Amino acid sequence: QVTTRRGLEPGGVSRGVSVTDGSGEPVSRREFLKYALTVSAAVALSEVSLGQSIVPPLTEGDEAPSDSTRPKVGVALGDELGEITRGALAAMGGIENVVNPGDVVFIKPNAVGWGTGTIQDNVIVSGERTKPEIAMAVAEECLRAGASRVVLGEGGLSTRFTYPRAYYMDGSLQVKDAIAALNEEYGPRVSFIQTNSPAYPWVFVPSRTNLGQVAVSGPVMDADKVITIPVLKTHHSCAVTIAMKNFVGVTPTGLYGSWRYKLHLCDLGMDQIIVDINRGIAPDLAVVDASIGAEGNAPSVGPDEGISVDMRDRIGSWAVLAGRDVLAVDSIATRMIGHEPLWVHHLRWAYQQGLGELREEEIDLVGARMEEIRMDWIPSSQSGYPQKEEGH
Numbered sequence: 001q002v003t004t005r006r007g008l009e010p011g012g013v014s015r016g017v018s019v020t021d022g023s024g025e026p027v028s029r030r031e032f033l034k035y036a037l038t039v040s041a042a043v044a045l046s047e048v049s050l051g052q053s054i055v056p057p058l059t060e061g062d063e064a065p066s067d068s069t070r071p072k073v074g075v076a077l078g079d080e081l082g083e084i085t086r087g088a089l090a091a092m093g094g095i096e097n098v099v100n101p102g103d104v105v106f107i108k109p110n111a112v113g114w115g116t117g118t119i120q121d122n123v124i125v126s127g128e129r130t131k132p133e134i135a136m137a138v139a140e141e142c143l144r145a146g147a148s149r150v151v152l153g154e155g156g157l158s159t160r161f162t163y164p165r166a167y168y169m170d171g172s173l174q175v176k177d178a179i180a181a182l183n184e185e186y187g188p189r190v191s192f193i194q195t196n197s198p199a200y201p202w203v204f205v206p207s208r209t210n211l212g213q214v215a216v217s218g219p220v221m222d223a224d225k226v227i228t229i230p231v232l233k234t235h236h237s238c239a240v241t242i243a244m245k246n247f248v249g250v251t252p253t254g255l256y257g258s259w260r261y262k263l264h265l266c267d268l269g270m271d272q273i274i275v276d277i278n279r280g281i282a283p284d285l286a287v288v289d290a291s292i293g294a295e296g297n298a299p300s301v302g303p304d305e306g307i308s309v310d311m312r313d314r315i316g317s318w319a320v321l322a323g324r325d326v327l328a329v330d331s332i333a334t335r336m337i338g339h340e341p342l343w344v345h346h347l348r349w350a351y352q353q354g355l356g357e358l359r360e361e362e363i364d365l366v367g368a369r370m371e372e373i374r375m376d377w378i379p380s381s382q383s384g385y386p387q388k389e390e391g392h
Contacts, residue, residue: 071325101146115162205280327356
């Protein structure tokens, strides 16, 4: 039996959740690993045109996107990251409409490689990863709203734990010192964990792929509220990597291999895995770092890979987006870089499978007009996303 975070207890989530098989008996990580190794050999996805893309059929229990409430996406522009983060949260309705007093909040920044490199040359300043200023501003807003605990977490590609050593983009402060300052002011409520560590249990969510289920880190599922904070980038296999894709980082490399290749090679590919993970986690808020990102064949920056983009060079300032409908936020961010969400498989499939809103005319953009934030952006040449013709 697999479960979703929202289905564990009325109005919330169960602490110390256990995973069971069909008989109700707990399933150990060893038993799951045995299951994973007996799954039929994964096949690589062949390149398909947009018109021939595999679309998983809707099944009983899926909900069509609701027309009863229009999702709101807040946008704030400026040069001070903490300030525009709070501005974006205010524009979308305020963090107090997400976090309740006493809530345990899990925050997932894209922090792979935080704390490596030098102060001047690292994955934060290159645009490959979320800026710590944004993640820590969101953490403080959660505390102000009354959160009992705020847990930041990242799994990365190994069990290394360098994240708290990361510096703010201007080199003024390390994350560990920012956490210490918050704990000094609000009490010992903030921590940073390595979600890929075997110290934490894995909880399995349903998957429409031939894998049948996907493991995610227990602390994510144990939280009352979950927040995703990605940086805005294109992606060499998934076209874009924003709020929904960010949660791939809470799946275990110990089960799925280096670069989580077993997830990439399942029958419906990583795009359906992304949808499955988001359905299981049911995130409560997305905050997108649109300050310095990466275009082209990101998520990494380098020769034949992605290219750093400072949004100030494209739209005159940095931006932060925020909203409770994670798909709506991703669709606005995707349009912001001149991409069409319907051409991004995991976004289209998420909409078709009832995870949120994608249609631009059904989303309220607050704080800026799309014309103010839309910019040119080089798509990935490897993801199957349509390339612009020369001269267009």
